[in-house]
Amino acid sequence: xxxxxxxxxxxxxxxxxxxxxxxxxxxxxxxxxxxxxxxxxxxxxxxxxxxxxxxxxxxxxxxxxxxxxxxxxxxxxxxxxxxxxxxxxxxxxxxxxxxxxxxxxxxxxxxxxxxxxx
Amino acid sequence: xxxxxxxxxxxxxxxxxxxxxxxxxxxxxxxxxxxxxxxxxxxxxxxxxxxxxxxxxxxxxxxxxxxxxxxxxxxxxxxxxxxxxxxxxxxxxxxxxxxxxxxxxxxxxxx
Numbered sequence: 001x002x003x004x005x006x007x008x009x010x011x012x013x014x015x016x017x018x019x020x021x022x023x024x025x026x027x028x029x030x031x032x033x034x035x036x037x038x039x040x041x042x043x044x045x046x047x048x049x050x051x052x053x054x055x056x057x058x059x060x061x062x063x064x065x066x067x068x069x070x071x072x073x074x075x076x077x078x079x080x081x082x083x084x085x086x087x088x089x090x091x092x093x094x095x096x097x098x099x100x101x102x103x104x105x106x107x108x109x110x111x112x113x114x115x116x117x118x
Numbered sequence: 119x120x121x122x123x124x125x126x127x128x129x130x131x132x133x134x135x136x137x138x139x140x141x142x143x144x145x146x147x148x149x150x151x152x153x154x155x156x157x158x159x160x161x162x163x164x165x166x167x168x169x170x171x172x173x174x175x176x177x178x179x180x181x182x183x184x185x186x187x188x189x190x191x192x193x194x195x196x197x198x199x200x201x202x203x204x205x206x207x208x209x210x211x212x213x214x215x216x217x218x219x220x221x222x223x224x225x226x227x228x229x
Binding site for chain 1: 154156159160161162163164167205215216217218219220221222
């Protein structure tokens with residue numbers, strides 16, 4: 001199956017700093033990628049939909065100025081957590097689908113990035 | 119996305135079959151039934167999907183009720199590596215769309 005990678009797999013940063021997380025589709029092109037956040041013992045919550053070449057669409061309650069998303073190519077989307085605070089500590093997961101050719105579009109998930117803000 | 123209902127947790131003995139149920143009574147005619155699982159500290163992993171007919175793959179089988187209002191994921195021989203949270207998700211997959219995750223079922227496999 002297709003592979004989605006994330007980098008870094010984990011990061012620890014000081015409060016007030018910014019952290020960038022990369023999501024790459026390694027062997028397919030993805031016009032759309034999704035960013036999820038997962039707190040301990042909870043399910044995944046969609047944060048935003050990242051569209052190649054256009055602005056991301058954010059879910060209600062997610063601050064677009066705090067969580068900057070850039071989808072500059074068909075294989076790369078980045079999530080930047082700006083001015084991170086301890087409450088931003090979470091497991092961030094991206095997913096991607098191949099370009100829509102009709103029929104079923106399986107989503108492939110990255111391995112996740114564990115962010116810890118001190 | 120149609121709402122799904124799954125038990126919070128289930129236990130199984132190693133090498134025995136496991137039947138994970140999911141109710142989705144508001145499913146529409148174009149909705150697919152997807153199953154993903156998430157191992158600890160990993161991203162979700164696709165398991166299987168179906169529309170109307172039962173499906174089999176190397177990981178599992180999916181049994182879909184005739185009225186499509188429920189389905190069952192079947193792991194034929196559970197192993198310790200199958201311990202995970204299993205998510206049943208129902209939505210139309212005509213185009214790339216985000217998945218709405220419920221609380222899922224935490225499967226514990228006992229040696």
